[in-house]
Amino acid sequence: MTTAAAAAAAASPLPRRAAAGRDIAVVTRRNLRRIRRTPRLLAVSSIQPILFVLLFRYVFGGSIHVPGVSYIDYLLPGIFVTTTLFGATTAVAMAADLAGGMIDRFRSLPMARSAVLAGRCIADLIRSVLVVALVLAVGTLIGFRFGNGALPAIAAIGLVLAFGFAFMWLYALVGLLVKDPETAQLAGFVPIFPFIFASSVFVPVQNMPGWLQAFARNQPVSVTVDTVRALALGGPVAHDAWQAGGWIAGFVVVFGWLAVAAYRRT
Amino acid sequence: MNSAGPVIEARGICKAFGHTRALIDVDVVAGAGRVLALLGPNGAGKTTLVRILTTLLRPDAGTATVAGLDVVRDAAQLRRVIGLTGQFAAVDPLLTGRENLEMVGQLCQLPRRQAQRRAAQLLERFGLAAAAGRLARTYSGGMTRRLDLAASLIAEPPLLVLDEPTTGLDPRTRTDVWDTVEGLVESGTTVLLTTQYLEEADRLAHRVAVMDHGRVVAEGTPDELKARLGGDVVEMLVPGPQLDQALGALAPPRDGGTVDRERRRITMPAPAGAATLRAALDRLDGAGIAVDDIGVRRPSLDDVFLALTGHGAVEDAGSDIARAGNGRRRSGPT
Numbered sequence: 001m002t003t004a005a006a007a008a009a010a011a012s013p014l015p016r017r018a019a020a021g022r023d024i025a026v027v028t029r030r031n032l033r034r035i036r037r038t039p040r041l042l043a044v045s046s047i048q049p050i051l052f053v054l055l056f057r058y059v060f061g062g063s064i065h066v067p068g069v070s071y072i073d074y075l076l077p078g079i080f081v082t083t084t085l086f087g088a089t090t091a092v093a094m095a096a097d098l099a100g101g102m103i104d105r106f107r108s109l110p111m112a113r114s115a116v117l118a119g120r121c122i123a124d125l126i127r128s129v130l131v132v133a134l135v136l137a138v139g140t141l142i143g144f145r146f147g148n149g150a151l152p153a154i155a156a157i158g159l160v161l162a163f164g165f166a167f168m169w170l171y172a173l174v175g176l177l178v179k180d181p182e183t184a185q186l187a188g189f190v191p192i193f194p195f196i197f198a199s200s201v202f203v204p205v206q207n208m209p210g211w212l213q214a215f216a217r218n219q220p221v222s223v224t225v226d227t228v229r230a231l232a233l234g235g236p237v238a239h240d241a242w243q244a245g246g247w248i249a250g251f252v253v254v255f256g257w258l259a260v261a262a263y264r265r266t
Numbered sequence: 267m268n269s270a271g272p273v274i275e276a277r278g279i280c281k282a283f284g285h286t287r288a289l290i291d292v293d294v295v296a297g298a299g300r301v302l303a304l305l306g307p308n309g310a311g312k313t314t315l316v317r318i319l320t321t322l323l324r325p326d327a328g329t330a331t332v333a334g335l336d337v338v339r340d341a342a343q344l345r346r347v348i349g350l351t352g353q354f355a356a357v358d359p360l361l362t363g364r365e366n367l368e369m370v371g372q373l374c375q376l377p378r379r380q381a382q383r384r385a386a387q388l389l390e391r392f393g394l395a396a397a398a399g400r401l402a403r404t405y406s407g408g409m410t411r412r413l414d415l416a417a418s419l420i421a422e423p424p425l426l427v428l429d430e431p432t433t434g435l436d437p438r439t440r441t442d443v444w445d446t447v448e449g450l451v452e453s454g455t456t457v458l459l460t461t462q463y464l465e466e467a468d469r470l471a472h473r474v475a476v477m478d479h480g481r482v483v484a485e486g487t488p489d490e491l492k493a494r495l496g497g498d499v500v501e502m503l504v505p506g507p508q509l510d511q512a513l514g515a516l517a518p519p520r521d522g523g524t525v526d527r528e529r530r531r532i533t534m535p536a537p538a539g540a541a542t543l544r545a546a547l548d549r550l551d552g553a554g555i556a557v558d559d560i561g562v563r564r565p566s567l568d569d570v571f572l573a574l575t576g577h578g579a580v581e582d583a584g585s586d587i588a589r590a591g592n593g594r595r596r597s598g599p600t
Contacts, residue, residue, distance in 0.1 A: 109374055
């Protein structure tokens with residue numbers, strides 16, 4: 001063993017889990033720097049949810065009547081969840097790292113196998129906080145109010161972010177599998193359509209055909225949106241919250257595991 | 267690592283991508299403090315072998331140890347003793363040069379202070395100190411390559427792996443990289459490098475493994491490989507239309523020689539040195555062929571490559587374009 005190898009081996013007095021935590025922090029910081037240094041990307045990725053708020057409020061809002069609630073109050077919890085689903089940036093960034101050789105660099109380093117993915121998802125989670133705050137600001141300007149008190153409001157936002165975090169693992173996996181940034185961009189939209197439009201995001205599920213209701217009522221986006229809505233506006237929370245929590249935990253476990261497996265053998 | 271044992275020892279390595287057999291029963295051995303070059307054209311399997319030896323890819327069959335560590339079983343420990351510089355610079359363009367190095371240092375598990383110190387040293391050593399605070403995307407190609415190389419040296423790995431370190435570099439930067447590699451070897455680093463350039467292998471390597479179509483077709487020191495041609499060679503340039511006529515005239519002394527039709531060049535062993543040259547010239551004269559150029563020289567690795575594989579080591583322009591078209595590094599058997 002040469003001195004350098006010995007030094008490298010001795011340089012890691014940290015137990016494995018602490019070392020993994022440090023690796024994740026290092027990768028997260030790198031990704032946050034990248035986000036900060038591409039302000040245009042951040043700006044453009046914020047336009048989409050804001051357009052959704054404005055379009056649905058003013059174009060469709062007049063035609064959609066949800067009993068007992070103003071449409072903006074109905075709409076915004078759905079938009080919150082939707083913003084975190086426009087997660088193609090996670091897939092694109094993963095694929096770009098792969099295509100650009102950064103993943104090979106990371107994989108050749110003595111670092112935790114989960115750190116590149118976790119660092120990606122955490123950085124993107126922090127990015128979503130900004131986007132959600134922006135959507136909340138725009139929504140508030142055009143009449144949205146949390147009608148159920150501060151604590152449930154905080155819980156609602158927390159749930160939105162947790163949901164977004166869970167989906168990012170799916171997007172990270174997609175990015176690793178498609179391997180090409182442009183394809184990742186397109187693939188990132190695939191989950192959006194069924195999950196967002198066949199859901200309770202924009203309209204109540206009751207008016208959909210029966211066969212679709214079964215899916216639309218129970219799919220992860222709907223149960224999460226319904227929970228967020230109940231937290232924001234008042235109403236029974238428990239049933240949907242359990243389901244939403246289950247989906248979130250399931251996504252993190254299943255797609256986290258699959259993504260790390262894909263990273264290992266990429 | 268046992269300094270007496272080989273740093274790299276690969277036995278019977280096989281790897282296939284779908285129906286493409288990228289590596290077929292490859293054996294390679296390299297000692298410490300030396301440079302082993304994997305020489306071969308694009309698609310010979312060099313990068314695949316490097317990816318296996320650096321734990322990025324698992325072999326389908328065979329075993330390999332690097333620094334005494336098994337590339338599959340001991341992959342995690344092995345990553346502590348290797349520094350890899352891939353074919354395309356693995357540098358984050360949105361980080362500064364310093365941030366890039368400090369990040370890699372920390373991910374090599376160096377304490378933060380030490381990572382900073384090493385980064386500063388390497389920036390200085392690679393002439394990047396003035397640009398340390400600039401985003402790497404503003405760097406020239408040569409600077410990016412140097413930063414990439416610095417990143418793989420941050421933890422002072424005893425084994426440095428360079429996958430085509432000078433491909434696409436201008437001549438001056440190429441010489442810089444060569445000087446750097448030679449300096450590292452002097453200070454005891456073992457280097458495994460892949461190259462398509464015979465000149466590079468000749469200049470840097472103590473041992474060369476010539477690869478072609480997924481196999482190691484020859485291995486030895488550059489001199490040993492050249493000695494296979496039996497000493498000096500006569501090289502002549504012949505007008506294109508008369509190439510076949512010239513070959514006919516030279517037989518039987520042409521035995522063991524090679525022809526490069528594109529360059530109108532005939533190379534043949536010259537066991538008797540100048541006398542062989544004279545004989546060849548007489549024969550060509552007799553056939554009424556005026557040579558454009560003729561001379562005796564030491565054989566180059568190019569001659570070795572032609573003799574071993576029946577084709578040149580330098581890829582043609584067509585495959586260069588194909589490669590630029592799919593700029594992805596992991597295009598399977600390379």
